[in-house]
Amino acid sequence: MLNHFCKKPLWECTQTLAAVAQGRQPADTVITGARLVNVCTAEVQDDIDVAIAEGRIAYVGQSAAHCIGEDTRVIDAAGQVIAPGFLDGHIHVESSMIGAGEYARAVIPHGTVGIYWDPHEVCNVLGLEGVQVMMEDAARTPLKAMVTTPSCVPAVPxxxxxxxxxxxxxxxxxxxxxGVVGLGEMMNFPGVLAGTDHAHGEVAATLAADKVVTGHYSIPETDQGLNAYVASGVRCCHESTRAEDALAKMRLGQYAQLRYGSAWLDLPNLAAAITETDIDTLFANLISDDTHPHTLVANGHLDYILRKAVECGIDAVRAIQMMTINTATCFRMDNELGSITPGKCADIVFLDNLEDLNVTRVLIDGDVVAENGACTFPLPPFEYPAWVTHSMHLGRAIAPETFRVEAPTDAAEGDAVCVRVIEVLPGSVPDREVRAALTVTDGALESDLDQDVLKTFVFERHHETGTFGVGFTKGFGIKRGAMASTVAHDAHNLLVVGTNDADMALAANTLAEVGGGMVVVADGEVLGLVELPIAGLMNDLDAPAMSEKVHHLEKTWAEIGCTMPSPFMTMALIPLACLPELRLTNRGLVDCTTFQFVDLVVDEN
Known part of the structure; x- marks a missing residue:
């Protein structure tokens, strides 16, 4: 696959690289005295020198003295470890709530040199034109932001x-x-299995372009369905939640992407597929998927996931392979990326040692772009077009009475009415469908705090249709107030959850006024607000500033009774109709095991 993410294509610099390797021409940069993590052979080599020219590696060996000239920059590794730059095989930048440029500035100091980025959040709001704007933002940085075109817009038609x-x-x-290297996660696996023209047409268009189809197979079935999915050309999948799921995918030649982000913490469960077997880890990747700004600032990015993998019992060298050469091979770019070998892009991470795994320096295309936790490259300003920052189009007024849920006409005052309820689970992508009996009060169904059952509404915000879906959720544990968010996967309509109608209306209208975001209110007062005017998903602040805002918002969630970690990320999945079991969109409740709309009220007769 042609790599558009290097300083120069290989065919333009082969003569230079050959000359530098043999000492006939000086290198631009030479690294001396390093411990090399050789991901090709899964070994650590001591006292290795690396010579770099034209942004690529020319020489790797015991001494690069013959490559050093008067103007060569020499970096003494002093026994530190060097590894290939880290590659995140599946990431949604929008989940960081910062723009692509600021995202690059946040992750590069942690060793991330490239991302395989599915911008389906912004695409669901602004279309492919919005994706192009995000790509322009990323292009002002050294980060190799490799895009997989969103496949499921909408997620489930x-x-x-x-x-x-x-x-x-x-x-x-x-x-x-x-800049486009493949197809974003094919969440419409039912369409792939059913052989629909739409799903297979997208896959075919990608394969015909000789690019990679990425996957999203979120059910535990690993026989006929998984075989059909892999046979359709889907090369990788990040939706394993059990070790047996990941193992089944690897055995069928599909890359199992082991996830550890901010809310979806699957790696500890999945590590057993490696630590409790003697399999080759060639088909295993480490990825983040969704990472919010507080995680980036407090813990890091792929370096944090690397340390977690080692904590879970995975050997450090194997774990490094899983975020370098394995990832590059998954995307058929190992001829350019993923290893410190001659001819490859000079993307190199310095680590203090293989125990602590702290990143001390990062090179991209041979240039030092970060040292000691700080970026060394300038970030030119970027201005988003007005149509990107004005995306709230509700087409209706929202008042407290909007949130009235009428009881069935045959239900009398005080009767118990059985309703379907979405039960969210901390740190889990799937939810559960449960039932609750709600008492009819003044002809309506209300939130029941004793059962932790809360009214939930999803309002369409893109085309002024005025439509909305109604349901109930449990699992958040809040005792007062309401929460609202325009980060509501994947359509990113306006999602409101609350204990009372007045606070729900205040939460919804607050976000309408600021152009989108996340808010917590209680007793008629806004307690916490994160403004996200870029498509209702992001802000142009840097990661530390956004982290502070999000951290304050999390505190306000706790103030109203929620103890769930990263609750807004769990809440954001309530409308995602491609995930089991029960979801709520602006069109209504969806049974995601049968992919049918279902009624809120359950007839128990």
Whole structure:
């Protein structure tokens, strides 16, 4: 696959690299005295020198003295470890709530040199034009931001309303863009298994362009369905939650992407697929998927996941392979990325040692871009177009009475009415469908705090249709107030959860006024607000500033009774109709095991 993410293509610098390797021409940079993590052979080599020219590696060996000239920059590794730059095989930048440029500035000091980025959040709001704006933002940084075109916009057609739609024709066109390396996660696995023209048309357009199809197979079935999914050309999947799921995928030649982000913490469970077997880890990747700013600032990025993998019992060298050469091979880019070998891009991470795994220096294309936790590259300003920062189009007024849930006409005052309830689970992507009996009060169904059952509404915000879906959720534990968010996967409509109608209306209208974001209110007062005016998903602040805002918001969640970690990320999945079991979109409740709309009230007769 052609790499658009290097300083120079290899064919333009082969003569230079050959000359530098043999000492006929000086290198631009030479690293001396390093301990090399050789991901090709899974060994650590001591006292290794590396010579770099034209942004690529020219020489790796015991002495690069013959490559040093008067103007060569010499970096003495002093026995530190060097490894290939880290590659995140599946990431949604939008989940960090900062723009792509600021995201690059946040992750590069942690050793991340490249990301395989599915911008389906912004695409669901602003379409492929919005994706192009995000790519322009990323292009002002050294980060190799490799895009996989969103495949599921909407995530499950017919069950929600999004700001845009993408189909096979749009996918085919995007495959010609510089910077696009494949198809974003194919969440519509039911369409793949059923053989629909839409799903297979998108896959075919990608494969015809000789690019990679990435996956999202979120059910525990690992026989006929998984075989059909892999046979359809889906090369990797990040939705394993059990070790046996990951192992089954690897055995079928599909890359199992082991996830550890901010809310989806699957790695400890999945590590057993490696630590309790003697399998080759060639088909295992380490990825983050969704990482919010507080995690980036407090813990790091792929370096944090690397340390967690080692904590889970995975050997450090194998773990490094899982975020370098394995990832590059997954995307058929190992001829350019993923190893410190001659001819490859000079993307190199310095680590203090293989026990603590702290990043001390980062090179991208041979340039030092971060040292001791700080970026060394300038970040030019970037201005988002007005249509990107004005994306709230509700088409209706929202008042407390909007949140009235009428009881069935045959239910009398004081009767118990059985309703379907979405039970969210801390740190889990799947939810559960449960039932609750709600008492009819003044002809309506209300939140029941004793049962931890809360009213939940999803309002369409893209085309002023005025439509909304109604349901109930449990698991948040809040005792007062309401929460609202325009980060509501994947359509990113306006999601409101609360204990009372007045606070729910205040939460919804607050976000409408600021252009989107996340808010917590109680007793008629806004307790915490994170403004996200960029598509209702991001802000142009840097990661530390956003981390502070989000951290304050988490405190306000706790003030109203919620103890769940990263609750806004769990809340954001309530409308995602491609995940089991029960979800709520602006069109209504969806049974995601049968992919059918279902009624809120359950007839128990």
């Amino acid at each position: 017919g069950f929600e309303d999004t700001g845009a739609a993408v189909g096979p024709a749009e996918i085919a066109d995007s495959m010609t863009w510089d």
